[in-house]
Amino acid sequence: MAEAAREAWITGIGIVSCLGEGPDAHWQALGSGQFNADTTIYAPHIIHRTPPLDFDKQIPKKGDQRQMEAWQRIGTYAAGMALDSAGLKGNKEVLSHTDMIVAAGGGERDIGADTAILSGLPAAAEPESFLNERLMSDLRPTLFLAQLSNLLAGNISIVHGVTGSSRTFMGEESAGVDAIRIALSRINAGQSDIALVGGSYNAERPDLLMLYQFGGFNLKDRFAPIWQREDNPGFALGSLGAFLVIESRSHAEARGTKPIARLSAVRAGRTGRNPGDVTASLTHLWSELSDRLRPSELAVISGASGTEPATAEERAFLSQHKDIAVRATGTYLGHGMEPQFPMNVALAAIAVSRGNLFPPTDDSGVERPIDHPITQIVVTGVGHWRGEGIALVEAAS
Amino acid sequence: MPSNQGLARDSAGRPVVVVTGMGVVTSLGVGKTDNWSKLTAGQSGIKSITRFPTDGLKTRFAGTVDFVPTEPLSNPALSERFADLAAEEAIAEASIGTRGDFPGPLFIAVPPVEIEWTQRRALAAASGANANVTYGDLIRTAATGQFASLHERFMFGSIAEHLADKLGTKGSPISLSTACASGATAIQLGIEAIRRGETDAALCIGADGSVNPESLIRFSLLSALSTSADPPEQAAKPFSKNRDGFVMAEGAGALVLESLESAKARRAKILGIMNGAGEMTDAFHRTRSSPDGKPIIGCIRNAITDSGLTPDDIDYINSHGTGTPENDKMEALGVMTVFGERAKSIPISSNKSMVGHTLSAAGAIEAVFSLLTLAHQRIPPTINYQVPDPTIPLDVVPNTARDAKVRHIISNSFGFGGQNVSLVMGHEPA
Numbered sequence: 001m002a003e004a005a006r007e008a009w010i011t012g013i014g015i016v017s018c019l020g021e022g023p024d025a026h027w028q029a030l031g032s033g034q035f036n037a038d039t040t041i042y043a044p045h046i047i048h049r050t051p052p053l054d055f056d057k058q059i060p061k062k063g064d065q066r067q068m069e070a071w072q073r074i075g076t077y078a079a080g081m082a083l084d085s086a087g088l089k090g091n092k093e094v095l096s097h098t099d100m101i102v103a104a105g106g107g108e109r110d111i112g113a114d115t116a117i118l119s120g121l122p123a124a125a126e127p128e129s130f131l132n133e134r135l136m137s138d139l140r141p142t143l144f145l146a147q148l149s150n151l152l153a154g155n156i157s158i159v160h161g162v163t164g165s166s167r168t169f170m171g172e173e174s175a176g177v178d179a180i181r182i183a184l185s186r187i188n189a190g191q192s193d194i195a196l197v198g199g200s201y202n203a204e205r206p207d208l209l210m211l212y213q214f215g216g217f218n219l220k221d222r223f224a225p226i227w228q229r230e231d232n233p234g235f236a237l238g239s240l241g242a243f244l245v246i247e248s249r250s251h252a253e254a255r256g257t258k259p260i261a262r263l264s265a266v267r268a269g270r271t272g273r274n275p276g277d278v279t280a281s282l283t284h285l286w287s288e289l290s291d292r293l294r295p296s297e298l299a300v301i302s303g304a305s306g307t308e309p310a311t312a313e314e315r316a317f318l319s320q321h322k323d324i325a326v327r328a329t330g331t332y333l334g335h336g337m338e339p340q341f342p343m344n345v346a347l348a349a350i351a352v353s354r355g356n357l358f359p360p361t362d363d364s365g366v367e368r369p370i371d372h373p374i375t376q377i378v379v380t381g382v383g384h385w386r387g388e389g390i391a392l393v394e395a396a397s
Numbered sequence: 398m399p400s401n402q403g404l405a406r407d408s409a410g411r412p413v414v415v416v417t418g419m420g421v422v423t424s425l426g427v428g429k430t431d432n433w434s435k436l437t438a439g440q441s442g443i444k445s446i447t448r449f450p451t452d453g454l455k456t457r458f459a460g461t462v463d464f465v466p467t468e469p470l471s472n473p474a475l476s477e478r479f480a481d482l483a484a485e486e487a488i489a490e491a492s493i494g495t496r497g498d499f500p501g502p503l504f505i506a507v508p509p510v511e512i513e514w515t516q517r518r519a520l521a522a523a524s525g526a527n528a529n530v531t532y533g534d535l536i537r538t539a540a541t542g543q544f545a546s547l548h549e550r551f552m553f554g555s556i557a558e559h560l561a562d563k564l565g566t567k568g569s570p571i572s573l574s575t576a577c578a579s580g581a582t583a584i585q586l587g588i589e590a591i592r593r594g595e596t597d598a599a600l601c602i603g604a605d606g607s608v609n610p611e612s613l614i615r616f617s618l619l620s621a622l623s624t625s626a627d628p629p630e631q632a633a634k635p636f637s638k639n640r641d642g643f644v645m646a647e648g649a650g651a652l653v654l655e656s657l658e659s660a661k662a663r664r665a666k667i668l669g670i671m672n673g674a675g676e677m678t679d680a681f682h683r684t685r686s687s688p689d690g691k692p693i694i695g696c697i698r699n700a701i702t703d704s705g706l707t708p709d710d711i712d713y714i715n716s717h718g719t720g721t722p723e724n725d726k727m728e729a730l731g732v733m734t735v736f737g738e739r740a741k742s743i744p745i746s747s748n749k750s751m752v753g754h755t756l757s758a759a760g761a762i763e764a765v766f767s768l769l770t771l772a773h774q775r776i777p778p779t780i781n782y783q784v785p786d787p788t789i790p791l792d793v794v795p796n797t798a799r800d801a802k803v804r805h806i807i808s809n810s811f812g813f814g815g816q817n818v819s820l821v822m823g824h825e826p827a
Contacts, residue, residue, distance in 0.1 A: 045762075106511050106553070118521040122527050128450035144618065144619060145684065148814065149553075150574045150576050150813070151576075151814045157678045157679070166814070171570075175553070175554070191593065210512070211547075305811075322773060387554065
């Protein structure tokens with residue numbers, strides 16, 4: 001396959017979460033054993049919020065910040081960090097052929113306008129006219145641009161000057177898997193030299209809590225690590241920003257850039273989610289990579305969310321590989337949908353670049369201490385409803 | 398004539414990508430036959446909105462598709478229904494795979510999905526909160542489980558997942574948005590996958606069923622929509638001096654893309670060639686094009702270069718042509734820059750003058766219409782062209798369809814967020 005022919009490197013990382021910002025802060029926090037889930041703001045629901053960010057550092061114009069809602073600010077901020085990390089900030093020549101794939105959902109609603117309209121409707125003589133009238137007067141024109149899925153990419157183009165191409169993938173967790181998969185395929189095949197890939201999520205949104213509460217997916221009442229939620233399953237939505245610069249080795253070498261890690265493979269699958277499907281799908285995706293894996297230098301970073309039955313099925317898959325250390329980062333980060341997989345690929349790149357892994361997050365038995373160096377990490381991503389993905393990240397030799 | 402006609406690889410050594418099946422749904426009707434006859438007759442699908450009350454709205458017409466019953470009504474439900482119809486037509490024409498077993502991936506452009514007022518109101522009513530509704534009430538009501546189906550329906554990935562379930566497409570289906578260029582991006586992703594050799598076939602769809610009060614109002618508040626309601630069918634006036642905005646519309650376009658080699662091996666009828674695609678992002682502004690037109694110019698040039706052609710090979714331009722003052726001016730500037738003196742003599746028309754702006758679907762629908770233009774050697778007109786704009790001295794094929802010799806077509810799609818994509822289609826590989 002072409003993968004061997006044109007190697008792809010991760011040369012830039014920009015990450016933001018409840019753990020802070022940047023690789024060092026994340027690495028330090030992942031070793032702390034401190035889980036800073038927020039149990040009060042949307043009690044009884046539990047979410048993970050980012051600490052306040054100094055957006056001026058990556059989005060210098062206040063006017064640009066005002067044109068965005070929080071999800072876009074987080075994403076544009078993380079994208080800027082990734083470009084900084086890759087040494088690309090302001091490099092017009094490279095940015096003009098940098099291909100962007102953003103994994104995105106939709107943006108914030110105006111909660112005040114929604115609830116005011118809903119509260120006024122019961123007493124309205126003509127509810128339909130009332131709705132039209134209020135929407136015409138209450139919706140801010142610029143809010144639409146903060147809601148459009150592709151306007152995270154649009155803002156990144158405007159603020160950071162990325163203009164090679166711009167594509168936005170949608171579809172919750174799978175969008176994040178496919179964004180990296182397609183970017184890598186294009187680089188492997190010579191269709192692209194360098195890509196900015198990632199996404200962002202704002203968990204401080206009651207409208208999204210509502211959406212996921214339809215299906216009963218939200219973690220409520222009591223926080224527990226991912227593998228210890230069997231008696232109270234659910235995901236804690238997590239604010240995340242995660243962007244990677246992925247680039248062909250030859251392109252990186254030509255501009256004198258060192259790799260953080262090698263991105264060796266990304267695979268995506270889908271099933272109808274009948275019982276056993278997730279286990280079977282992950283087993284199949286793993287089998288496509290297994291001849292490249294060296295168990296004595298390998299670990300798994302799991303994107304398990306804590307919802308069921310997906311988490312139990314992933315656990316069943318992992319139990320086939322009991323000799324390999326596993327870490328579910330969702331315990332620390334929460335679940336951020338589209339950027340979850342890009343975030344975990346970023347954390348995997350950091351891990352192999354340091355050659356080690358952070359300690360287990362719980363005593364469930366799924367996560368065990370590790371006493372050997374790490375040069376390979378398999379990242380899993382299992383959608384809460386649909387879609388399974390896997391990536392292989394390796395130390396760049 | 399290209400010397401390498403019939404070869405499985407193009408001049409860049411890549412697999413040649415052909416089209417072997419097409420399907421379309423617009424406000425003009427369901428299917429290619431109905432759409433093509435009305436499109437070449439210069440008929441408009443724009444009419445007054447009857448789906449919901451329009452009291453108090455500045456724009457009260459659209460290109461809705463009301464003749465495809467869908468219950469319960471929502472943007473994703475409609476989009477999925479249109480996509481399904483177009484896909485069925487395309488797959489049947491391509492006669493590829495077996496029923497429920499399409500031998501390739503799905504790339505589908507869909508509108509942004511979110512809970513709409515219908516559901517929000519039902520939830521508020523069920524909450525019993527009456528005149529003091531909070532999101533806490535809505536969340537509490539959501540937790541009762543009585544609205545459980547809304548979770549799946551309002552997942553961004555649900556349209557693609559349902560179609561993949563039904564059609565048996567392979568791998569993870571990709572839902573995407575590049576705003577009003579989305580349909581063209583779906584096709585571009587399919588072209589790239591076949592060129593990489595990952596697959597012999599791909600199903601590329603653009604679908605949109607966004608005509609609901611809030612979506613309409615959002616565009617209205619950006620002053621993007623035409624308000625000239627008298628009569629609605631004359632509201633979309635691309636390239637005219639009195640153009641005053643686009644007309645929201647719905648529909649879907651679906652294309653079965655295939656490697657030429659695969660199509661020949663199974664003796665499929667080849668409907669046209671996807672010669673190439675190009676894109677260039679505009680970093681100037683969220684809704685406006687760079688005043689120098691460079692991204693649009695670069696996009697068109699990239700598409701022609703990717704096709705292994707030159708501007709002289711293009712015989713017709715299927716324009717983005719939304720009818721907004723800004724788009725048509727900038728598109729004309731782009732065309733005049735790329736094609737130079739020849740620009741004035743290349744026919745350029747806007748399908749949107751008749752079917753309206755189908756947003757996420759437009760690039761795919763217009764690709765289908767472009768391929769029909771090639772097949773029939775007949776160019777659909779730009780209707781409602783009564784007041785020429787002296788700053789756009791182009792042959793817009795005013796009001797009446799025209800027979801013409803057309804070897805290659807470029808179809809442009811531009812969207813909010815700096816999205817620009819152009820596709821080049823033809824009869825023969827370059």
